């Protein structure tokens with residue numbers, strides 16, 4: 001879904017180019033493609049909740065709260081392929097900067113070649129919308145700039161002339177995906193039927209003026225009045241907008257896509273699958289943890305490194321349901337304490353919502369198990385903490401603080417070491433060490449220590465290498481709970497972790513401060529990080545940045561094994 005994936009490795013992918021389509025390791029027995037789905041088996045009506053897919057690892061069920069959803073039709077192991085599907089439709093995300101309508105690449109770097117220096121970019125001869133080059137391979141393609149789309153975009157004159165600055169976001173691009181969906185009615189009735197099976201939550205959205213009105217002005221009026229496409233009734237355009245809001249996946253570098261079958265996946269804030277898409281936006285879904293037969297197959301529509309208040313707000317506002325999953329229902333978020341605030345009375349990081357399923361719930365200090373000083377000594381020697389004299393914070397105050405944190409962390413430059421460290425230093429006295437806002441900043445730091453100018457890996461002092469290592473260990477411990485198993489967050493972090501151990505060990509061995517035995521122990525730890533990273537990221541498309549890290553992990557592992 002269009003989940004926020006800002007600091008998930010997949011979201012970082014937004015900043016990387018993808019060049020080739022390549023699916024990672026395959027488990028062919030479980031592959032399901034559109035051809036299989038459209039087979040003639042009379043039982044294969046996905047609207048029928050009793051539909052049992054033959055030879056496929058899932059079934060469709062229906063529940064009063066979630067509607068249709070997928071459950072495991074057999075025991076599924078971590079890494080097993082569950083689904084692989086082509087996109088039904090692909091296009092730019094909401095509020096996109098201008099992109100080529102053929103290949104959807106943005107206009108920077110070497111993505112486009114101008115045929116004339118006097119032009120800002122090449123443009124389609126018919127509709128005048130920007131293109132990367134006159135021979136873009138996406139021209140005339142069903143998932144690119146088709147002839148039908150070109151005709152629609154020039155029906156009332158060449159609308160692409162309105163796209164001016166190539167480096168500024170423009171709401172004009174918000175119409176492209178809805179239009180591509182509407183055009184399917186004539187272009188590909190099979191795909192149109194598949195899209196129309198999806199939920200649009202029209203009734204709920206109609207009651208939300210901010211949502212409905214934004215679509216009316218930004219999409220419905222544009223398509224019908226500006227582009228002169230009166231053949232699409234306003235209600236139908238609104239429904240398509242709703243279908244996209246509820247069901248679209250964020251893919252590629254700032255794109256969104258709809259997938260048949262995958263849209264049925266229910267949400268869980270601790271999902272049991274992981275998905276990726278390749279250069280052609282073909283999506284692959286795999287189990288990240290064991291999924292026993294009969295259990296729901298889930299993915300997260302929200303950002304996993306986010307607290308319950310914000311996740312539930314996002315799900316309510318953009319997916320139109322109240323999440324009541326195990327993580328949302330538990331004030332401690334499965335023991336991760338990732339929303340906990342420090343109590344101003346007793347100093348413990350134990351202030352949590354009393355009723356996490358109520359957005360306006362008061363927050364209260366729940367000191368059980370937490371030491372009075374968060375970073376103080378633990379274990380049997382730690383002095384028993386005095387009881388908290390009692391502290392409660394009104395829900396509105398907690399929300400105001402959480403909103404402020406969100407604004408500040410969203411404004412952070414994720415490549416700026418001092419800004420990230422400054423944020424951590426500022427908020428550590430007020431937040432649990434595993435609070436999601438600190439985890440987000442640490443996640444960025446885990447990647448920038450070793451990569452950005454002035455902090456390249458061999459330039460790092462021992463102290464900074466220790467810092468990178470400690471950060472990786474901290475975030476991995478929480479990811480193990482919130483996004484466990486074969487997850488990109490874990491794969492990338494394990495890869496980042498190997499470097500500081502390796503360099504510190506080499507420096508210390510050369511300085512004679514560790515023994516040969518210590519060296520062997522540390523190399524075993526490095527090999528273990530790399531083995532796990534290579535395994536997890538080996539499932540990513542090789543052309544993606546994560547796939548490339550998986551390959552690097554495999555190479556590094558071979559070198560470490562030679563050393564060992």
Ligand SMILES: C[S@@+](CC[C@H](N)C(=O)[O-])C[C@H]1O[C@@H](n2cnc3c(N)ncnc32)[C@H](O)[C@@H]1O
Nearest residue numbers: 065066067068199246247263264266267319321
């Ligand atoms: C992408 S659709 C999933 C398929 C949908 N259940 C259907 O029947 O078309 C997303 C919608 O499914 C429902 N849904 C998904 N996960 C849910 C959950 N954990 N709890 C409640 N509703 C959920 C919500 O209505 C949500 O807007």
